[in-house]
Amino acid sequence: MKKILLTNDDGVRKPGLWALYDVLKNFGTVFVVAPESEKSAVGMSITLHKPLRIRKYRIHGRVAYACSGTPSDSVIVAVRKIMPEPPDIVVSGINEGNNVSLQAVYGSGTVAAAIRASLMGYPSVAFSLSFSEKGTFRPGWLKTAMKTAAYKAKPIVEYLLNHGLPKGVDYLNVNFPYEISDKTPYRLTVAAKSRYAELVEERVDPREKPYYWLKGKLLERLEPGTDAYAIFVEKAVSVTPMKTDTSATSSDAYEDLRQFLERL
């Protein structure tokens, strides 16, 4: 039996997590360990200065552990305290909202759980479902779309359990388009650098003091082959092989810098 750790960044009760659960249970024993409440945009942070609590729930008739900390905390506690054996794979998601482009990858709690698992030595995959640009949807859409996304996630998890990650790949970052259906095709992609321009809007409060809203203006030109192009333009499932190592290792390029430092 395969051991699967299922986590997310926005809470142990979210429909995206349970849609994945229903698919993953076919492959082995699934341990659900996720933050108690929404912890998106916490990145890779771990909780060092206060203790963590773990609460055991029964949700949809299944055992689930809610961790008071971040997605990274959840992965660490799951592996070290909850699971009797290490996981064969760590699955994170399905997140409500896409995680395409490096801008999103670096800040995402969903992806952070996958990176944390990878740094601890476990193969992992992050799944995210894009919302409409307005962030609104009709009643019932979320649950149905998450079920369809989980159905499309199934062969990817099966591939990872049977073949492992490709050589040189540390985790997969998978994004589903808003228009997800059973027939949505798959694209192997690279991460776009950005998907929006970071803008700042200045306003003045009733006391005539300025304040500022950050706003992301979606980039109009998306590059073919990227995760953003796949989900926004091709309306396809984007599968991005990712590395955790961010060292720039092509040492030829920085021989000059090396020599400079040696002369100091």
Place this chain on the structure above:
Amino acid sequence: MKKILLTNDDGVRKPGLWALYDVLKNFGTVFVVAPESEKSAVGMSITLHKPLRIRKYRIHGRVAYACSGTPSDSVIVAVRKIMPEPPDIVVSGINEGNNVSLQAVYGSGTVAAAIRASLMGYPSVAFSLSFSEKGTFRPGWLKTAMKTAAYKAKPIVEYLLNHGLPKGVDYLNVNFPYEISDKTPYRLTVAAKSRYAELVEERVDPREKPYYWLKGKLLERLEPGTDAYAIFVEKAVSVTPMKTDTSATSSDAYEDLRQFLERL
């Protein structure tokens, strides 16, 4: 005149920031824009759901802007609202505590500011000073050590302003050893994967309920050539050329996955 943005992750009044300021002012106009208070371990997060405030202070006789948000917020607001022209370089630090290994790099606010700057198109560098393993130091040590670290940072910034970043490098992650002195040598390094094992300690509260502390056990064997080895074993300044792109681009390795997805 060069335009330099100086930021950090632990507050606009920190001695590490002002030690760097005294060095950077020799190279051009320095804009200080940093979080109002300590924002370490927030990673790359940006503030979308509440407005930001910017307060203008005079600190050590110099103008400094304190941002109510994260290091990433500070970079965005600095570039879009405070600086009249884009920066030639973004400098983050000097952080109190090292940021060696991917474990640290992914969670660090200091490094996050450098990554954010790089994603926005500006060359950047993150500086961090290692504390003793116990995290304690004698009175006066911090200020003196930060001054020495800033002195050792100077040629690195000068190199970046004169030569730019080496090809294929998006930012530099620089760490100073606890034993920093004028004579400390420099090492060009790669990021270690981990510097500690993630462990969990279970305790029981007075009401007999369990709670958990995360604790990092420092790895005993550090690999030569890594940032961790440089600062802990060689007691050298570690200079790590970093990339922001975490796509796994060696497509040969995942041709099998591509074919698998195409067949679905």
